[in-house]
Amino acid sequence: MTVLELTNVSKSFGALQVTDDVSFSVPRGQALGIIGPNGAGKSTLFNLITGNILPDAGAITLLGRDVTRSPAMDRVRMGVGRSFQIPQPFEGLTSFENLLAAAAYGQNKREAEVADQCVAILRDTELLPKANQLAGTLSLLDRKRLELARAMATGPELLLLDEIAGGLTEGECQALVATIKGLHGRGVTIIWIEHVLHALNSVVERLLVLDFGRVIGIGEPETIMASREVREIYLGMDV
Amino acid sequence: MGHRITTRTRASSIAGIIAVALIAVGLILPAFASRSLIQDLFFILTMLTLAQLWNLIAGFGGMVSVGQQAFVGIGAYAMFAGVILWGWDPVPAILLGGVAAFLLAIPMAFFAFRLAGAYFAIGTWVIAEVTRLVVAQWKTLGGGTGTSLPREATADIIGVETIARLFGLRDAAARDVLAYWLALALAVATLATIYALLRSRTGLALAAVRDNDNAARSVGVDAARVKWLVFLAAATMTGLVGALIYVQTARISPDAAFSVTNWTAYVIFIAVIGGIGRLEGPILGVLVFWGLQTAFADYGSWYLLALGLLAIATMLFAPRGLWGLIHDRTGIALFPVQRRLIGAKDG
Known part of the structure; x- marks a missing residue:
């Protein structure tokens, strides 16, 4: 069963296109990582999923229900839990x-x-x-x-984690990763934005790369990390 | 699992017993207290209630209103309208004050909730001023100069005759006793209602919205609904208090009934001095305020300057007020709302 599905979702703030025709879906129980350079539109994507902002175009489906225009509160009760990049x-x-x-x-x-x-x-x-x-x-x-x-x-079906490991020491990070793994093991579907790649890759089964609001790659972490395009755009180096 | 959750402290159990005793003493006090003491207590109780209500929306709800005088004024005028235009007895007419304040609070919240922080404060003030200007056009209730309750209405207020006979008082003194009892009832009801609200699930939501309404929405709290609920409830109660104050005064004018100094600045002073965001704060604050007023009221504008300086000093050196200082030193909470987890074992 699909927990979340985005179909051709777009959002712009003025002239700035922050989400550009994004489509992907997440089956129940999967852990999906999202990576991309700063300003790629990762947090905006979360805000679209939680309903904190509404898309200009496209559709968002949660547990088979169209929630494109639903208020954030309804989506929480349907099972979307989120953490903020800067703790609030x-x-x-x-x-x-x-x-x-x-x-x-x-x-x-x-x-x-x-x-x-x-x-x-x-x-x-x-x-x-x-x-x-x-x-x-x-x-x-x-x-x-x-x-x-x-x-x-x-009580989330779908847990959205926004750079939860950022700013932590290695030891702290490992403790947090262990907790997240425990959750995942209990069947919670997770979407995790993270710059700390080794933490991310030790949990997720699938990786999505975002750049300038577009999905430029989605697949198994090893394949994604090995792709030349991702290395160039995301890591900014030629290896 | 071997743990329990409690909000009770030993101080709160003792405070509960003392509160019941104080209420009992308060009820029988008119039997032996002087008229001036009853009048002072009426003032203290009504100011305390106004301060608790302001504290609810500002201290617990984060909505710093400078327009609460709108509800005092409209409540008082609605009571006057009930008595003068429709021949109601002044005491039941107090209820009209609550209704009027509730009705005014709806458009006020509708506009003011679009504003945040300082803009919210100024917006509420502007709406209160507009209300004052509109009410000043109400010619049958005295227009800009105001009016008094007609003698025949104040002469036979429900219950006054009984009180006069019971305590052997003249009618005017008996009216003060009745007003005092109503003030005591309103003060106790307000405190009990706010305390119950803060200990309920809605109290958690209110604190969450105050601290971070974005995060509150992200955990499923309907932030707008909580704010509306608290704002309307506080406005209604403030309207009742306003009506009661003017039953006792029996004379009204727009400038007095919608006075930002009397019904909002003093009220904020009481809450700030005593401690914002704590139920104990206004109780302590109103006693300090009353003491200062009794001691220095003859010094005119020097008195106001002193109040202002004291408020500034408190904000700088004891931002959580006198009760905040006491709480930090001793940990005492008479009306605790914090849910403490006790006896939960790790591992």
Whole structure:
């Protein structure tokens, strides 16, 4: 079954075409990586999928339903969870409350019904010792973990991760990758934008390359990474 | 799983008992208190309620309104309209104040919610001024110079006669007692409602929207709906308070009823001094404000200057107010809303 399908999706901001006739689909359970140089339109693509911005043309289908014009909130409840590139925690709430809010609203349940899940997610993301700490006082690593944890708390079918490994040390990165692998192992479909390629490639089964808003390659990571076009455009070198 | 979630603290359990005792004392107080004390308490309770409501939308909801006087004014005028135009008893006419404020809040939110931050503040102020100018055209209610409640309406307000007989008071003093009881009821109801709201799921949504409404939407919170809900509820309650204040004053004018100083600047002062975003803040703030007013009100504009300097000093050195200082030092929370996870084991 296809979780997400984009058909000829385009978006421009003024004269700048940030998404140019993009089509691809993601089957259930797959982990898809998205790479591309800065400004290639990766985060815009996420915003189109979550409904934070609406496309100028094309169609987006989620779990077989056309959501092209649906508001972001509906898509969350249908199972789209996302993390932000720059962590955006609810700073005045504790880590635990951040998850409670996400779980209660993302799954549309009462707080008491989702509390156990939130505790389990805090444990999985190693945030449990900081459960009662205000999110505004967390370190960068913990904020990144909280981004992941909060996205998970919404109960996603499809998890969108936006440069979750960026800015972390090697050790921190490995811990996060292990968590994401665990999630993936449980059947969550993942789309992951990442510049830290070794982290990305240790999880994803498929890689999509974006440049100037266009898809210039999609396929198995080894094939994509080996293609000359990708190396030239994305890595900016001739090898 | 061996864990539990609680918002209770030991201080909050004690505070609950003290609150019940205070309410009981407050109820029987008119039996032995002087008229001036009752009047002071009426002032304190109504200002406290206004400050709690402003704190709800600004401190908990992130909507810094400078236009709350619109709801005080329209509420007061609606009550006057009920009494003068339709011959209502002033006390039930207070409800008209709530309805009018609710109806005014709908277009106000519609326009002001398109603005953010400072623009929102200025927008609400402008709408309040426009409302004042429009109401000043209402000739049957005194136009720009205002009017008083007719003597026959204030003479037989429901319950006044009973109170007068019960406590052996003259009618004017009995009216103050009635107004005081209503103010106490409104203050308690407002505090209890806000506290219940903050402890509910909606309270989490409100905090999420305040901290980051983009992220709130991305976890499924209907940010617009939460803001509308809180803004309309606060406006309605503010309208009730406004109507009650003018039942007690019995005299109204557009400049007084829509005064940005009396109903918004003082109210913001109370919340800022006491601590924005905490239920304890306005309680402490209103006591400080009342103390300052009692001590320095004769110094005219020097008094206002002092209030301003105190507010600036608080914002610079104790941005979370006096209660924020106390909370940071002692960790005491009388009305805790934080959901704490207790006893969850790692691994």
